[in-house]
Amino acid sequence: MKVIHLTDIHLTQSRDQKVFDVNPYDNFDFVCGEIARIKDSTEIELIIVSGDITNEGDVEAYRYFFKKMESLKTPYIAILGNHDLKHNFDIALTEEESQYIIKSRGYKNKSWHITSVDTVVEGEDFGFISDNNLAELAREMAENSHFNTAIFMHHHAIPVGTPIVDNCMLNNGKDLLDLCEKHQVKFIGSGHAHTARIWHHNTMTTCVAPAVVFQWLPAIDSVKISKGVGFNLIDFSGDLSITSCIY
Numbered sequence: 001m002k003v004i005h006l007t008d009i010h011l012t013q014s015r016d017q018k019v020f021d022v023n024p025y026d027n028f029d030f031v032c033g034e035i036a037r038i039k040d041s042t043e044i045e046l047i048i049v050s051g052d053i054t055n056e057g058d059v060e061a062y063r064y065f066f067k068k069m070e071s072l073k074t075p076y077i078a079i080l081g082n083h084d085l086k087h088n089f090d091i092a093l094t095e096e097e098s099q100y101i102i103k104s105r106g107y108k109n110k111s112w113h114i115t116s117v118d119t120v121v122e123g124e125d126f127g128f129i130s131d132n133n134l135a136e137l138a139r140e141m142a143e144n145s146h147f148n149t150a151i152f153m154h155h156h157a158i159p160v161g162t163p164i165v166d167n168c169m170l171n172n173g174k175d176l177l178d179l180c181e182k183h184q185v186k187f188i189g190s191g192h193a194h195t196a197r198i199w200h201h202n203t204m205t206t207c208v209a210p211a212v213v214f215q216w217l218p219a220i221d222s223v224k225i226s227k228g229v230g231f232n233l234i235d236f237s238g239d240l241s242i243t244s245c246i247y
């Protein structure tokens with residue numbers, strides 16, 4: 001099963017509004033063009049968008065997001081990040097004829113169980129998984145123990161070494177990682193760090209996808225970016241492999 005993992009698109013209120021001199025609409029259009037170009041030859045089964053779809057949570061930005069995602073004619077899961085507003089996401093979602101969005105948290109094929117967890121704390125940049133959500137995740141893992149499990153979320157659980165984002169990462173990442181070890185989860189994917197990064201520990205791979213909008217320069221603690229655009233292509237069949245497509 002091949003999956004595209006998009007994250008941190010940061011669509012602004014209007015098309016002419018930039019984020020640090022980058023136009024997120026241009027980047028998102030470009031990435032959608034690339035997905036359209038490769039999706040049939042690469043046999044993409046699913047797209048996962050792991051949050052910060054918008055920069056300020058505007059309804060118009062979510063409308064644009066849904067239109068573009070639907071145009072790809074591929075099932076997709078949309079997870080929210082600290083820059084998103086669920087209320088406005090839901091308004092746009094009910095307006096659009098969304099044929100391809102998967103409204104449940106997860107997706108299954110014959111050997112993989114793909115699920116997601118909410119890490120957003122309202123009004124905060126850092127992330128936290130509530131006790132209820134952790135318990136729900138544990139239940140889900142136990143019920144699906146005969147599947148390989150992959151979990152997607154917004155905030156990164158392991159520091160990437162860049163203070164500007166590690167200062168607001170997932171606060172209880174250790175609890176999640178311990179739970180995932182216990183249930184032999186194969187893969188954890190996130191965004192938020194605007195950095196491409198992969199860790200292997202025992203049989204688990206933890207991966208931060210590059211952002212669609214821009215990347216932070218490695219190790220910085222103030223605002224300095226690289227204008228690179230990226231996403232990950234994850235192959236869950238056979239040996240798990242990850243291609244970071246960076247432009």
Ligand SMILES: [Fe+2]
Pocket residue numbers: 052081082083154192193
């Ligand atoms: Fe974020």
